[in-house]
Amino acid sequence: MNALTENWVAIGAVSDIPRRGSRCVKNGDTTIAIFRTVDDHIYALEDKCPHKNGPLSQGIVHDGCVTCPLHNWVISLETGQAQGADEGGTLSFGVKLDGDSILLDIGGAR
Amino acid sequence: MKKKLVVVGNGMAPGRMLEHLFELSPDGFDVTVFNAEPRVNYNRLMLSPVLSGEKTYEDIITHDDAWYEQQGITLHKGSKVSRIDRGAKTVTSDNGITASYDTLIVATGSNPFIIPLPGKDLEGVLTYRDLDDVEKMLCAARAGGRAVVIGGGLLGLEAAAGLRQQGMEVTVLHLMPSLMERQLDPAAGYLLEKAFADRGIDVITKANTHEIVGKDGKVAGVKLDNGTVIDAAIVVMAVGIRPGIDLAKESGLDVNRGILVGDDMQTSDPDIYALGECVEHRSQVYGLVAPLYEMAVTIAENLCGNKAAYTGSVTATKLKVTGIDLYSAGDFAEAEDRQEIVLRDATAGVYKRLVLKDDRIIGAVLYGETSDGPWFFDLLKKQTDISDMRETLIFGQAYQGGSPLDPMAAVAALPDDAEICGCNGVCKSKISNAIVGKNLNSLDDVRAHTKASASCGSCTGLVEQLLSLALGEAYNPAAVQPMCGCTELGHDDVRRLIVAKQLKTIPAVMQELEWKTSCGCAKCRPALNYYLVCDWPDEYADDYQSRFINERVHANIQKDGTYSVVPRMWGGVTSSKELRAIADTVDKFDIPMVKVTGGQRIDLLGIRKEDLPAVWGDLGKAGFVSGQAYAKGLRTVKTCVGTDWCRFGTQDSTGLGIRIEKFMWGSWTPAKVKMAVSGCPRNCSEATCKDVGIICVDSGFEIHFAGAAGLDIKGTEILGMVKTEDEALEHVVALVQMYREQGRYLERIYKWSRRIGYDEVRRQIMDDADKRRAYFERFVFSQKFAQVDPWSERVSGKDKHEFQPMATLSLEAAE
Ligand code: SRM
Ligand SMILES: Cc1cc2nc3c(=O)[nH]c(=O)nc-3n(C[C@H](O)[C@H](O)[C@H](O)COP(=O)(O)OP(=O)(O)OC[C@H]3O[C@@H](n4cnc5c(N)ncnc54)[C@H](O)[C@@H]3O)c2cc1C
Ligand code: SF4
Ligand code: FES
Numbered sequence: 001m002n003a004l005t006e007n008w009v010a011i012g013a014v015s016d017i018p019r020r021g022s023r024c025v026k027n028g029d030t031t032i033a034i035f036r037t038v039d040d041h042i043y044a045l046e047d048k049c050p051h052k053n054g055p056l057s058q059g060i061v062h063d064g065c066v067t068c069p070l071h072n073w074v075i076s077l078e079t080g081q082a083q084g085a086d087e088g089g090t091l092s093f094g095v096k097l098d099g100d101s102i103l104l105d106i107g108g109a110r
Numbered sequence: 111m112k113k114k115l116v117v118v119g120n121g122m123a124p125g126r127m128l129e130h131l132f133e134l135s136p137d138g139f140d141v142t143v144f145n146a147e148p149r150v151n152y153n154r155l156m157l158s159p160v161l162s163g164e165k166t167y168e169d170i171i172t173h174d175d176a177w178y179e180q181q182g183i184t185l186h187k188g189s190k191v192s193r194i195d196r197g198a199k200t201v202t203s204d205n206g207i208t209a210s211y212d213t214l215i216v217a218t219g220s221n222p223f224i225i226p227l228p229g230k231d232l233e234g235v236l237t238y239r240d241l242d243d244v245e246k247m248l249c250a251a252r253a254g255g256r257a258v259v260i261g262g263g264l265l266g267l268e269a270a271a272g273l274r275q276q277g278m279e280v281t282v283l284h285l286m287p288s289l290m291e292r293q294l295d296p297a298a299g300y301l302l303e304k305a306f307a308d309r310g311i312d313v314i315t316k317a318n319t320h321e322i323v324g325k326d327g328k329v330a331g332v333k334l335d336n337g338t339v340i341d342a343a344i345v346v347m348a349v350g351i352r353p354g355i356d357l358a359k360e361s362g363l364d365v366n367r368g369i370l371v372g373d374d375m376q377t378s379d380p381d382i383y384a385l386g387e388c389v390e391h392r393s394q395v396y397g398l399v400a401p402l403y404e405m406a407v408t409i410a411e412n413l414c415g416n417k418a419a420y421t422g423s424v425t426a427t428k429l430k431v432t433g434i435d436l437y438s439a440g441d442f443a444e445a446e447d448r449q450e451i452v453l454r455d456a457t458a459g460v461y462k463r464l465v466l467k468d469d470r471i472i473g474a475v476l477y478g479e480t481s482d483g484p485w486f487f488d489l490l491k492k493q494t495d496i497s498d499m500r501e502t503l504i505f506g507q508a509y510q511g512g513s514p515l516d517p518m519a520a521v522a523a524l525p526d527d528a529e530i531c532g533c534n535g536v537c538k539s540k541i542s543n544a545i546v547g548k549n550l551n552s553l554d555d556v557r558a559h560t561k562a563s564a565s566c567g568s569c570t571g572l573v574e575q576l577l578s579l580a581l582g583e584a585y586n587p588a589a590v591q592p593m594c595g596c597t598e599l600g601h602d603d604v605r606r607l608i609v610a611k612q613l614k615t616i617p618a619v620m621q622e623l624e625w626k627t628s629c630g631c632a633k634c635r636p637a638l639n640y641y642l643v644c645d646w647p648d649e650y651a652d653d654y655q656s657r658f659i660n661e662r663v664h665a666n667i668q669k670d671g672t673y674s675v676v677p678r679m680w681g682g683v684t685s686s687k688e689l690r691a692i693a694d695t696v697d698k699f700d701i702p703m704v705k706v707t708g709g710q711r712i713d714l715l716g717i718r719k720e721d722l723p724a725v726w727g728d729l730g731k732a733g734f735v736s737g738q739a740y741a742k743g744l745r746t747v748k749t750c751v752g753t754d755w756c757r758f759g760t761q762d763s764t765g766l767g768i769r770i771e772k773f774m775w776g777s778w779t780p781a782k783v784k785m786a787v788s789g790c791p792r793n794c795s796e797a798t799c800k801d802v803g804i805i806c807v808d809s810g811f812e813i814h815f816a817g818a819a820g821l822d823i824k825g826t827e828i829l830g831m832v833k834t835e836d837e838a839l840e841h842v843v844a845l846v847q848m849y850r851e852q853g854r855y856l857e858r859i860y861k862w863s864r865r866i867g868y869d870e871v872r873r874q875i876m877d878d879a880d881k882r883r884a885y886f887e888r889f890v891f892s893q894k895f896a897q898v899d900p901w902s903e904r905v906s907g908k909d910k911h912e913f914q915p916m917a918t919l920s921l922e923a924a925e
Pocket of ligand 1: 666667707710711713739821822858
């Protein structure tokens with residue numbers, strides 16, 4: 001990742017997202033899904049399943065992955081890559097915590 | 111001519127005797143059996159799992175009605191023999207049935223001993239011996255309160271654990287200073303006491319009961335000699351048994367403590383045998399099944415003229431309380447000439463004790479870790495000289511000679527004649543030979559062919575290891591399909607254990623049932639969430655993060671990420687006011703598609719998630735509630751116009767449909783439930799392909815179930831006919847509740863009922879009024895917590911975060 005393109009914005013607090021859940025951030029035409037795992041790790045992926053664009057933010061979060069609500073693909077929260085036999089990936093974004101506050105890097109998706 | 115054989119008592123011992131007899135001589139005998147209990151033969155050892163809810167009565171039946179019919183046996187249920195006329199060679203029962211015999215077998219079992227305390231006859235003083243006792247305890251448990259169990263032996267402890275699992279407060283009163291003092295030393299008794307305390311069971315030792323206190327003829331408490339009074343809704347006496355000898359004694363047979371028999375099992379009358387717990391043989395009276403089964407074989411052989419002899423038995427037993435492992439065998443009394451080896455590991459909760467005499471094991475108790483039980487028992491029975499391995503004996507078989515063995519190797523190393531199943535006296539070679547010789551490949555096969563593991567079930571692990579040894583990879587112990595990759599357990603086991611172990615949260619289930627993942631997956635979490643909602647309607651807090659999106663936001667997600675909204679139209683009936691409200695909502699929110707569904711109501715499609723609460727708000731003002739078109743729950747009840755309009759209508763099908771929908775909406779079920787009510791057999795609402803359907807006829811209501819018209823097409827099965835609307839409602843509700851409690855997640859009614867048997871559903875819902883009523887009441891109870899309109903809740907602000915983005919970034923920020 002190129003440091004020059006980093007662009008961190010505060011999007012809210014960890015406690016705004018339910019554990020094993022997700023909330024969306026709208027950035028122009030892009031929707032970014034912010035996930036919180038059972039152990040309070042925060043991840044950000046574009047809210048678009050690599051299969052048929054299903055909204056990943058609406059899926060069930062488990063063990064570092066989310067299951068897409070439309071056809072059950074399982075996507076890694078860390079890498080945005082489909083797991084198992086399925087192939088494809090969605091954009092993932094950098095996330096930092098500043099105390100309880102979440103910072104999202106909208107400069108360069110990975 | 112066939113010989114006339116009459117059997118008095120239909121317990122475990124004669125059941126086994128009859129099996130052998132029909133194997134040896136399929137046509138030699140004309141058999142009549144009298145049973146004081148009003149039922150067929152069942153596995154008495156398994157009453158504790160029935161009490162705790164881990165099994166049902168149906169699971170523990172050994173011989174069903176069909177078996178008696180096949181063998182041509184006349185079984186008089188609920189008929190207690192009150193007289194034997196040895197001159198005329200007849201027996202007569204108290205309900206007036208007389209049968210004559212060539213040979214008679216007295217197998218009257220034993221009776222629980224009742225301490226002659228003041229108050230012993232009060233209502234609510236129970237014993238623990240047969241299914242009726244269990245049913246009484248279950249009935250009391252439903253009412254709640256405290257149960258006092260008198261007696262801290264095996265039976266009393268099993269009863270206490272079961273009652274606790276059924277939700278009662280439980281106190282065990284034990285006369286001696288520590289539990290099971292005959293088997294355990296005080297320190298081990300303490301370990302056991304603590305294990306019970308951990309389950310919330312109070313144990314009071316050195317408790318001398320003074321009297322049972324009553325109120326209005328019913329039990330109210332128990333008073334101890336020291337003046338303490340303990341409140342009690344029921345008292346269970348489990349202080350010992352006495353052989354049932356009254357009938358034999360009155361008939362002039364020789365008795366002492368039990369009915370006296372010789373090695374041939376004949377009583378003092380050569381035409382009469384005695385069998386089971388009522389017997390006294392070589393001054394011994396038995397209270398466990400293994401010796402009784404040996405007696406049973408002896409009698410069967412002798413009846414066929416094969417001169418067999420029974421010479422007595424040594425016994426071993428296990429405490430059957432899930433989660434507490436206790437095994438004991440032999441004799442534990444202290445004496446000058448005996449030594450003990452004790453191993454204690456308090457942190458691991460392990461205690462092992464061997465009693466030795468002349469370098470031979472004569473008694474063994476294992477607590478916490480019981481896998482060496484059969485090995486010790488084998489050494490005990492064979493009276494093996496253990497002096498060479500005395501140093502390491504207590505550590506078990508794995509430590510004998512060299513490095514510790516793995517469990518498979520330990521089983522492999524057992525001698526061929528080592529006893530695997532203590533209850534049925536089945537040795538290793540018999541099981542191994544049957545597996546190979548008869549091509550057996552499942553536990554059930556082994557049970558059917560050898561009886562091993564078919565009684566108390568505690569040797570199941572060993573039998574499975576033998577299967578693995580013989581079949582290698584080909585043996586798949588988990589013939590049950592696991593729920594998902596997170597566990598080895600199947601849906602049924604998980605459901606059973608949730609109830610039995612009182613697991614009330616998803617983390618508790620995952621912890622206790624040893625989930626392999628940290629927080630489950632998209633398959634198991636929704637299933638667990640449903641099971642917990644169903645089993646603990648009042649206590650469980652629904653976990654939204656474990657619900658599929660549709661059930662989390664109460665609308666159906668569409669392919670483009672928008673949602674559809676389907677309000678209820680009770681029974682498919684609507685009005686101009688409702689239609690106007692729908693029209694206004696469609697205009698206001700610019701809803702792109704309005705469609706009449708296949709379920710007699712209207713679907714509004716293409717709504718943005720953010721708009722959902724406002725759409726619901728407007729619909730709510732017109733009186734609409736969620737149609738739950740997204741739920742694994744009650745969907746629609748389709749109706750036709752019925753007597754109100756139709757010239758063929760026989761009953762108010764519209765009214766009944768609406769009544770059912772209003773009664774049942776909001777309930778969660780394993781998979782969706784769709785119903786329909788038709789006013790006559792022309793069946794315009796298509797009731798004969800629904801999960802549950804009703805066809806009205808002149809004489810009443812024909813109830814149908816198990817139809818399908820989606821991925822599979824299947825006409826319904828008929829449940830039965832009822833006369834009134836009230837009865838129709840009760841039957842339908844009970845059926846759905848039975849399904850709620852037993853169905854596997856995502857299993858529709860037609861699949862569930864095919865799996866458990868349509869007749870079983872009919873038996874429980876049509877024929878067993880008590881069961882039906884109980885299902886009905888449990889449904890009504892759970893509806894108290896389920897009938898809350900999810901839409902109005904969300905309009906008032908619940909789960910607000912679901913419907914709003916967390917942040918909307920301005921374009922500048924993105925630059
Ligand atoms: C809207 C509707 C079609 C219509 O426009 O008429 C419909 C729409 C859907 N059906 Fe259906 N079914 C609809 C009536 C039916 C019927 C007819 C009936 O209910 O009388 C059936 C056959 C009867 C049955 O269920 O056995 C039916 C059998 C299915 C099945 C197959 C179920 C099965 O076990 O065989 C599915 C798939 C599933 O549930 O897994 C399904 C799934 C769906 C889903 C939920 C697909 C999904 O998972 O997203 C569709 C949702 C669309 C939406 O958002 O509204 N739908 N679906 C009907 C809504 C009825 C209602 O008012 O609630
Ligand atoms: C809760 C519980 C748990 C147990 N757990 C174990 C265990 O883990 N391991 C173990 O080895 N043993 C266990 N036992 C003991 C075991 O169940 C008995 O040893 C065995 O059932 C005795 O068999 P039986 O045929 O002699 O008598 P029973 O099975 O008691 O049968 C006697 C039958 O005869 C009927 N009868 C009596 N009198 C008459 C009459 N005059 N006319 C007609 N019918 C009559 C009775 O109603 C009864 O149905 C347990 C017992 C109980 C109650
Ligand atoms: S039949 Fe049902 S599931 Fe299939 S496309 Fe139509 S509405 Fe969807
Ligand atoms: S769109 Fe996600 S699995 Fe199909």
